[in-house]
Amino acid sequence: MTAYQTILPEQVTTWFRAGHTHQFPAGAGATVKYGNRQIAVFYFHRNRRWYACQNLCPHKLENVLGRGLIGEQDGIPKVACPLHKRTFSLETGENLNGDCPPVAVYPVRVEGEDVYIGFAD
Amino acid sequence: MQRIVVIGNGMVGHKFCDLFARHPRRGDFRLTVFGEERRPAYDRVHLSAYFADRDADKLALATRAWYADRDIELRTGELVTELDPERRILRTHLGHEMTYDYLVLATGSVPFVPPVPGKDKSGVFVYRTIEDLDAILDYAARLRQLPGARATVMGGGLLGLEAARATLDMGLATDVVEFAPRLMPRQLDEGGAASLRTTLEGLGLKIHLSRSTTAIGGNGCITHLDFADGTQLETDLLIISAGIRPRDELARKSGIAVGPRGGIVADRHMRTSAPDVFVIGEAALYRDMIYGLVAPGYEMARVALSTLMRDADPACMPESIDLSTKLKLIGTDVASFGDCLPQPGTARSIVYRDEAGGVYKRINVSPDGRRLLGGILVGDAADYNRLHQIYRNQLALPPQPQDLILGSRGSGGGDAGAGISELPEAAVICSCENITKGQLCGHLEAEQAHSVKDLIACTGAGTGCGGCKPILSDLVEQHLKARGKVVRHLLCEHFPHTRQELRDLIVLRQLRTYDEALDELGRGHGCEVCRPALAGIFATVYAETANPQAVIQDTNDRFLANIQRNGTYSVVPRVPAGEITPDKLIAIGAVAKKFGLYTKITGGQRIDLFGARLDQLPPIWEELIAAGFESGHAYGKSLRTVKSCVGSTWCRYGMDESVSFAIEIEERYKGLRSPHKLKGGVSGCIRECAEARGKDFGLIAVEEGYNLYVCGNGGARPKHAVLLAGPIDRRTAVRYLDRFLMFYLRTAGPLVRTAKWLETMEGGIDYLRSVVMDDVLGIAAELETEMQGLVNGYRCEWKEVIEDPEMRARFRPFVNTDDTEELEFVPLRDQQMPKPW
Numbered sequence: 001m002t003a004y005q006t007i008l009p010e011q012v013t014t015w016f017r018a019g020h021t022h023q024f025p026a027g028a029g030a031t032v033k034y035g036n037r038q039i040a041v042f043y044f045h046r047n048r049r050w051y052a053c054q055n056l057c058p059h060k061l062e063n064v065l066g067r068g069l070i071g072e073q074d075g076i077p078k079v080a081c082p083l084h085k086r087t088f089s090l091e092t093g094e095n096l097n098g099d100c101p102p103v104a105v106y107p108v109r110v111e112g113e114d115v116y117i118g119f120a121d
Numbered sequence: 122m123q124r125i126v127v128i129g130n131g132m133v134g135h136k137f138c139d140l141f142a143r144h145p146r147r148g149d150f151r152l153t154v155f156g157e158e159r160r161p162a163y164d165r166v167h168l169s170a171y172f173a174d175r176d177a178d179k180l181a182l183a184t185r186a187w188y189a190d191r192d193i194e195l196r197t198g199e200l201v202t203e204l205d206p207e208r209r210i211l212r213t214h215l216g217h218e219m220t221y222d223y224l225v226l227a228t229g230s231v232p233f234v235p236p237v238p239g240k241d242k243s244g245v246f247v248y249r250t251i252e253d254l255d256a257i258l259d260y261a262a263r264l265r266q267l268p269g270a271r272a273t274v275m276g277g278g279l280l281g282l283e284a285a286r287a288t289l290d291m292g293l294a295t296d297v298v299e300f301a302p303r304l305m306p307r308q309l310d311e312g313g314a315a316s317l318r319t320t321l322e323g324l325g326l327k328i329h330l331s332r333s334t335t336a337i338g339g340n341g342c343i344t345h346l347d348f349a350d351g352t353q354l355e356t357d358l359l360i361i362s363a364g365i366r367p368r369d370e371l372a373r374k375s376g377i378a379v380g381p382r383g384g385i386v387a388d389r390h391m392r393t394s395a396p397d398v399f400v401i402g403e404a405a406l407y408r409d410m411i412y413g414l415v416a417p418g419y420e421m422a423r424v425a426l427s428t429l430m431r432d433a434d435p436a437c438m439p440e441s442i443d444l445s446t447k448l449k450l451i452g453t454d455v456a457s458f459g460d461c462l463p464q465p466g467t468a469r470s471i472v473y474r475d476e477a478g479g480v481y482k483r484i485n486v487s488p489d490g491r492r493l494l495g496g497i498l499v500g501d502a503a504d505y506n507r508l509h510q511i512y513r514n515q516l517a518l519p520p521q522p523q524d525l526i527l528g529s530r531g532s533g534g535g536d537a538g539a540g541i542s543e544l545p546e547a548a549v550i551c552s553c554e555n556i557t558k559g560q561l562c563g564h565l566e567a568e569q570a571h572s573v574k575d576l577i578a579c580t581g582a583g584t585g586c587g588g589c590k591p592i593l594s595d596l597v598e599q600h601l602k603a604r605g606k607v608v609r610h611l612l613c614e615h616f617p618h619t620r621q622e623l624r625d626l627i628v629l630r631q632l633r634t635y636d637e638a639l640d641e642l643g644r645g646h647g648c649e650v651c652r653p654a655l656a657g658i659f660a661t662v663y664a665e666t667a668n669p670q671a672v673i674q675d676t677n678d679r680f681l682a683n684i685q686r687n688g689t690y691s692v693v694p695r696v697p698a699g700e701i702t703p704d705k706l707i708a709i710g711a712v713a714k715k716f717g718l719y720t721k722i723t724g725g726q727r728i729d730l731f732g733a734r735l736d737q738l739p740p741i742w743e744e745l746i747a748a749g750f751e752s753g754h755a756y757g758k759s760l761r762t763v764k765s766c767v768g769s770t771w772c773r774y775g776m777d778e779s780v781s782f783a784i785e786i787e788e789r790y791k792g793l794r795s796p797h798k799l800k801g802g803v804s805g806c807i808r809e810c811a812e813a814r815g816k817d818f819g820l821i822a823v824e825e826g827y828n829l830y831v832c833g834n835g836g837a838r839p840k841h842a843v844l845l846a847g848p849i850d851r852r853t854a855v856r857y858l859d860r861f862l863m864f865y866l867r868t869a870g871p872l873v874r875t876a877k878w879l880e881t882m883e884g885g886i887d888y889l890r891s892v893v894m895d896d897v898l899g900i901a902a903e904l905e906t907e908m909q910g911l912v913n914g915y916r917c918e919w920k921e922v923i924e925d926p927e928m929r930a931r932f933r934p935f936v937n938t939d940d941t942e943e944l945e946f947v948p949l950r951d952q953q954m955p956k957p958w
Binding site: 026027033038063067069071074085 | 672
């Protein structure tokens with residue numbers, strides 16, 4: 001868990017190229033690897049917004065969030081863990097329906113057809 | 122700043138802290154809490170839950186951080202041993218001293234252990250703290266190696282029966298010994314206790330009544346009990362649950378008044394005889410009684426705080442304390458309220474008894490038949506909330522008071538909310554948090570709350586025992602109805618429709634995709650509720666598999682396999698009706714061996730292959746399909762299996778070839794997506810080896826054909842299927858099944874299984890029969906045509922994936938590398954399993 005820390009856009013030192021836009025499904029998530037870390041990337045195609053968070057669900061510590069259903073709750077974009085349906089805000093990382101610790105979220109930038117995730121290391 | 126000290130960090134002591142932290146004048150005080158146990162406060166009401174997983178955190182009422190955040194000093198593992206009320210000073214076993222301005226004694230109680238010789242032998246326990254439970258578990262684990270080990274619980278009260286369930290669950294043969302001539306003597310009358318006894322004996326408990334234990338025998342360890350009547354009972358473990366004694370020794374030593382039989386004397390404001398010293402919870406003697414229930418204890422905490430804080434209108438204890446309780450005992454419900462055991466001549470009793478069903482209900486009505494005085498419910502306590510509210514608020518009774526327990530004799534409850542509107546504003550709905558109907562309605566009317574969830578968040582109602590949640594839900598429905606809003610179970614915030622309305626709209630407007638539906642009928646971006654619900658509708662309207670719109674499928678459907686504990690998947694190929702050739706068995710074995718999968722036979726007569734990585738799914742399917750298999754849809758809200766017995770093919774009792782018929786039916790409905798999972802069964806005779814009546818639909822062969830049963834299920838809320846039609850021939854059975862299933866697919870809410878669907882259907886099974894058999898809606902032909910369309914449209918969705926490279930890309934674990942997931946397994950009986958959480 002300590003490997004994952006939320007990064008704000010102003011903290012980014014490395015923009016890591018995660019892939020080509022068409023490699024990411026519209027309206028769902030996919031997973032990328034950054035060193036030993038697994039990052040889930042989500043594309044909300046209806047408003048063309050991208051989000052990224054740790055793939056590790058803090059509830060049972062399994063690498064599964066990238067396979068969860070996405071959606072929104074009161075305007076907050078979220079992902080639901082496929083194992084026990086804990087939902088996490090993709091803006092702040094907080095657990096929206098329980099008292100799990102938050103997930104780390106990362107900024108995403110799209111340039112042309114390339115998707116980049118921001119890290120501070 | 123003044124200092125408050127609370128002695129005792131049990132449930133009531135914690136409640137005091139919780140209320141204190143929320144009090145507007147809390148800033149004028151410092152609060153220190155002493156707890157004798159090592160852990161911060163935990164939930165003793167649900168203590169027996171600890172036996173299931175030994176997870177003490179689940180019982181915790183608060184963490185140390187909770188206290189720290191509220192600036193309350195919590196000192197656990199520290200016992201207060203001396204108290205000087207004159208100098209307002211106390212001293213702990215560590216020698217620390219502290220002065221106070223106000224003191225709250227929340228010292229609780231200890232289990233009463235009768236003075237029987239031998240009570241110190243090893244294997245004798247009480248049932249109060251997590252440490253007690255740990256000791257019992259450790260001892261029972263050692264006993265299990267002893268063949269025929271037995272446990273005994275002394276005391277047939279509520280706590281004793283919970284303890285008995287626990288030892289039974291530990292695999293120990295269990296006896297219950299009660300001194301009184303009946304179980305739960307304080308809550309139940311003879312009839313109720315007898316009914317409870319029959320149910321418990323059916324579960325394997327041995328009950329011994331009117332037994333007085335004179336000695337606990339054994340040489341070092343307990344081996345038996347001696348009774349006053351000269352008999353003996355062999356046992357290897359004893360749990361004593363013979364009542365409680367208040368912890369009043371500290372008060373007694375320091376000259377605070379205690380009752381002749383123990384308990385610290387309290388007045389209506391929970392003040393003791395010493396100035397500014399209060400007592401709350403099980404240590405308090407109020408109106409000559411000790412109260413072992415949590416609700417009165419919470420009330421005491423509220424009253425003591427209000428008095429101590431000098432609230433403008435300080436609360437005081439009611440004249441009489443409501444001792445009503447509803448309990449979930451071993452496999453049955455027990456409730457009692459008000460005056461459950463009235464003196465003869467003071468009440469008229471109405472009793473309903475169903476010996477076969479283990480149900481006993483009694484209500485006590487005033488001699489003039491106008492008021493409800495109390496009652497007892499055993500086996501079925503569904504009426505408890507309603508009756509309890511009628512009793513507490515002294516509502517007028519119907520002209521025939523027996524309707525209260527025999528009422529709603531038509532089908533399905535439905536009138537649960539009827540009593541709510543009659544409740545006065547002052548009626549306490551949540552007794553744990555002391556929240557009235559008026560307060561709840563206030564939030565609804567001020568539009569601060571629109572749902573049960575909101576009410577809980579606004580008021581804290583329902584956060585204690587949770588028993589009032591059904592009433593909260595009734596209040597919300599009533600409120601909406603009263604405002605002319607039709608109460609509909611809307612899908613979610615993105616679609617203001619019920620599932621049935623959405624389905625009709627999608628058909629009417631010929632909408633083909635989730636995005637189109639969201640554009641035309643919904644708003645926003647959707648969520649994990651509406652996406653799979655609409656996926657299910659598209660599947661039942663257009664025979665669409667889970668592949669074209671994979672991103673809206675529930676997670677298992679998206680990957681066409683069942684996600685398991687460590688994020689790997691399990692794979693279940695279809696084995697129609699459980700019939701399989703040796704070659705196919707070998708093929709499954711070969712695949713499992715090749716991919717290192719754990720194999721297990723499922724409950725649905727198939728074989729489950731566990732531990733497949735995401736990227737391994739398509740190659741596994743490829744091999745299975747080559748061997749003649751297809752998807753078993755074990756991951757979907759869809760038809761799973763049609764279980765069969767071997768029928769007249771081999772069985773000497775069989776009335777028909779149930780296997781052939783089961784295969785025909787499974788082949789017909791395979792892949793059928795539905796509001797919830799669907800299971801079927803076909804039995805060759807009434808011995809019912811296929812357990813068809815435990816399924817959503819079941820066929821049982823009889824002399825003249827088949828009987829068709831519908832709407833049963835196993836699982837958490839088992840329900841037997843009910844007879845829809847029969848005896849009928851196979852062709853008619855399939856036609857009725859087509860109509861029944863299609864009607865369910867059309868009208869049920871999302872994730873509503875057939876049993877629940879029937880339960881809430883107006884008119885119940887009679888209505889369903891009239892739709893399916895008599896075609897009162899005139900849609901039978903339409904239903905059959907629609908079903909035939911879905912049957913014709915079937916495709917194996919595994920096959921779709923392996924034939925399409927684009928779909929296969931979905932199963933790549935990482936976008937930017939060909940690495941596979943790294944997973945840890947541990948060995949298990951010649952196979953492997955994920956490492957434990």
